[in-house]
Amino acid sequence: MLFNIFKNPKSNISSIEVIPTWYVIWGTLNNLTENVLWQDDQFAIISALATEQFALSPTKQFVVVGDVWLTNRVELLQTLGVEPSGFLENNCQLIAQLWEKFGSECLKFLVGMFGLVVWDRQQQVLWLGRDRIGSRTLYYTTTSAIRAIAPKMRALTPYRSTELDLVALRDYLCCAFVPGERTLWQQVKEVRPGTVVEMPSEKVYTYWELEEEITSGDQLFDQRVVDLSMQIPPEYKLSGVEEKAVLKQAVADILPQAIIHRPKSGMMVPVQMGFRKY
Incomplete structure (x- = not known):
């Protein structure tokens, strides 16, 4: 075949296909009953979720949800002082342990593709992070007592208004894409590549720049x-x-x-x- 030259039979990197089927709710939660995988007073994971997309840190302080594919698992485990051959947990569990030790600084160590949400149960702080080049998407609503976060914008439909962002619409019609954190909806923003958003302060930190x-x-x-x-x-x-x-x-x-x-x-x-x- 023409493309056999791109195949590496010795590669031990897992498949990069991830089907994002989750979204999370943060804020004032009332009577959530349908498809709730995990919940506390202010944070809930909703919808069908694959096992590899959810983890709790060893002390249960941090909840990690996301689509994660890492190419440097071995190096990350060595950073934690963990024997790679003995660690059989998913990538979210690995990030949960890194977050417990390094906080949001651990994003600088990650090499791969990810869009993730980290809930700090003790400090009541929510973090939204995205990989360096934006291979995985992550969107969040910006108003009301309940914020919704998801890798697919359509999952946010019940939690956003139907008002279009006219500036974003103009940009899309002119450039065929919407630059920056804007989206076509007024109450929805996109986490930018190489950044992490802290809530409730809504501060945006850049952990990587080209x-x-x-x-x-x-x-x-x-x-x-x-x-x-x-x-x-x-x-x-x-x-x-x-x-x-x-x-x-x-x-x-x-x-x-x-x-x-x-x-x-x-x-x-x-x-x-x-x-x-x-």
Whole structure:
């Protein structure tokens, strides 16, 4: 077969397929009875949940729920001083033990894909974390006495309003995606990749950022310019339906208008070079 070169028969990494079937409720809980897997006074895990998606820390202080796939289990277990061959628990249990020892700092140690929720029963603090590149999604509602968190937005339907976020809708129509933490719904946010959200304070901490070394001497690609551009809000990058509005204004006196406003032409992809002719 053409793609046999990508197979590694010696690989011992587990399958990355995870079916997210859970959501959690946090806040003022009243008469939850249907599909409740675990519950205390302020936190409940709802819906069908696979065993590997739930764990309690050894002291029962932390509850961990999530879709987790890790590639560095051995290194993490060694960090805990645990013999890898003797640890048969799931990845959520591993994170629960790491969280008990290192707190939210343990997210920096994780290599893989995950969207997880950690409930600190003792401190009454909720943490929402997402992997570095956003391979797993995680959404949460932002209003009312009850907050809902889920890996799929449709699971939040009973807990959000039906009001659209018009700024997010504009961004989607212009760019085919919604940048930042906004979603198409006013009362729903997305946990950004490489960040962890603390509740009830709603503080957002960045535990990982993409670092790029700029080697070109061109001032346009100066690191300070790159850092500044990443901080520009989307509404300043779009002017109505015109993309890159700020950049176009900055080079208006340098480049001809025909170049600045010319339509996109795309580029050819050398697909034929990657296939054999029979």
